[in-house]
Amino acid sequence: MKFIKILILFIAFQVSAQQGGMWIPSLLEGMNEQEMQSLGSTLSAKDIYDVNNSSLKDAIGHFNGGCTSEVISDKGLILTNHHCGFSQIQSHSSVENDYITNGFWAKNFKEELPNEGLYIDFIVRIEDVTARVLADVTDTMTEKEKQSKIDSTSNQINKSAKKEAWQGSKIKAFFKGNQYFLFITETFNDIRLVGAPPVSIGKFGSDTDNWVWPRHTGDFSLFRIYADKNNRPASYSKDNVPYAPKHFLPISLDGITEGDFTLVFGFPGRTNEYLPAIAIEQITQKVNPSRIAIREATLNVMDAEMKKDNKTRIQYASKQARIANAWKKWIGENLGIEKSNAIGKKRDFESQFQKLVKQKGLEKQYGSLLSDFEKLYNDFESVNVKRNNFLEVFIRNNELMHMMFRLYQMENAYQKGDASFNKAKESTITRLKGIHKNYNASLDKNVFEAIMPLYSKNINASIYDKTQFTNLDSALELLKGEPKKVIKKLNNDAAFVYAKPFFDELYNSIDPQFQSINSEINALQKIYMKALMEVMPEERYFPDANSTLRVTYGQVKGYAPRDAVYYNPVTYLDGIIEKYIPGDYEFDVPQKLQDLYKAKDYGQYADTNGKLPICFLGTNHTSGGNSGSPAIDAHGNLVGLNFDRVWEGTMSDMNYDPEICRNIMVDLRYVLFIIDKYAGADHLIKEMKLVHPKRK
């Protein structure tokens, strides 16, 4: 790939203080290695990623497909965020045994709690397979033909990839389909809950502080990987034993100070750093406002009912957190894009691009890219907004409609015959059971009444009193019997009858329109990516996040969000006491923590100034999915646990600005302090390897 060569060549000459970027761990030699070292790192590229020897990457696990986690002992102890383990913590909680409120600490291996469905993936090896994937793709093919060729070749490469019987593999597209990598993976399925602080520590500040600095959240939880007798992945068994990892991270007790190098290693989910201005405009001015409004309506209902009733609070804790999290992020994203004039700057950048295309005689290839984008996005707008609203209302916010959607898909499977129906029925039942585990029909009905008017004029809340699906037993009863009979009963259910036309519209009109324009946009974006690298080789390019393992690095650093305001990069326990509101659902502080503060009983976890550090900021370029990622110091030790970004920088998925985009990490000394001094779980501390890299 010529453009990649140009890219690498160029970047080698351009090691600068400028930062940002999420890099592929197997390609750090050269530019990244040098840049990291110029920031103070002593690590080599091979210390971070090595196929033949153990390296940092062997300690990094993809947690349940959505978060990151790391191994911190030779017995498979796993550290991730509280919010990443939240649904597991919730699932073991009840009004009597409220681990959300009180925390949970297993005193020994026996007390560790299994979690059905939870898994952790490790990356064994990464291989560039671009040439093979694209070998049979020709210029004369249509986009559709190209994609199906790419899919079938990828399939073959995947099947024939060299791997052990217990390993898996997958191929992922990078740079919008200009480059392809093969990943050999190992997936562990027996993951047990070891410890979690009370929510007043693990989610201190809750929604008010979410996405905000200064922050004081102890956002961590502990799990453990169990493996079979041969140390290989295995499904849950009481005979499984703690996993012996290829590598685990030692923990530094010396902490960080401003300017220190940090490396964040994890699985960022999705970024869009190379969008045209018109796309950012559409997302921030059309898509975000309507999904913000839908979620706001849901949250008004949920929050009120959760405050009223303890059982509801536990039941909806995890759902509420998920809905509130993106809701607040989109608000911040819009503010940031506007305040930084991101769209205006993109437009300027695009005229520059257009000028260079002309200067370099590339008009024939690239001259119409931007105007093509304008046209496509204009055609896309209404269907894009409509589909987003559909997903919000019918899939993510209203649970009865979500159930109907699964049932609708089951009915579709029925058209393909009994076998496919039976399979679909099984997975539908699993879904229904999952939803009903924490379901409150009257709350859901109120959500329905609040959000449905934002989608359609056709609102009929009386379906809640007639349907069989607000109750699990009657739902399962309806699903009993011959396929034909089940389908007939289903089509007599009031909620299904109500919902069906909406799904028909999605399948017959919204989705086909959406997919057809979207695939044209993707094809154009692929060419645009290539064009950018060719026309402006002096810019800095890294592939957008795609849920694969990435390295991002930077320094501990504060920031200045507005005139005369500067944020220090470190918070202390004093700040928790400042924020303390007795009995408040967001800012209460456990008595024990107050006592430890009064006694200044910080043990070996205090900073050199005698205070207890809580969180710190860095210039690491992170995204959703990086939650739970380790922040690693210049020597390869764990110093922080990534969990969030600052308000002014939530736009970083589309517009990373090194001046104001910061990631937020919990200081590992606070994590250890809570485990040791607060919870008295010092048997866990003994399992870890604590080091002092800054002592001479």
Ligand code: ARG
């Ligand atoms: N905003 C962070 C992330 O996107 C942390 C969310 C958890 N905290 C919360 N208050 N919900 O996931």
Ligand code: ASP
């Ligand atoms: N809190 C996010 C996560 O859960 C991280 C982020 O978006 O910065 O992955």
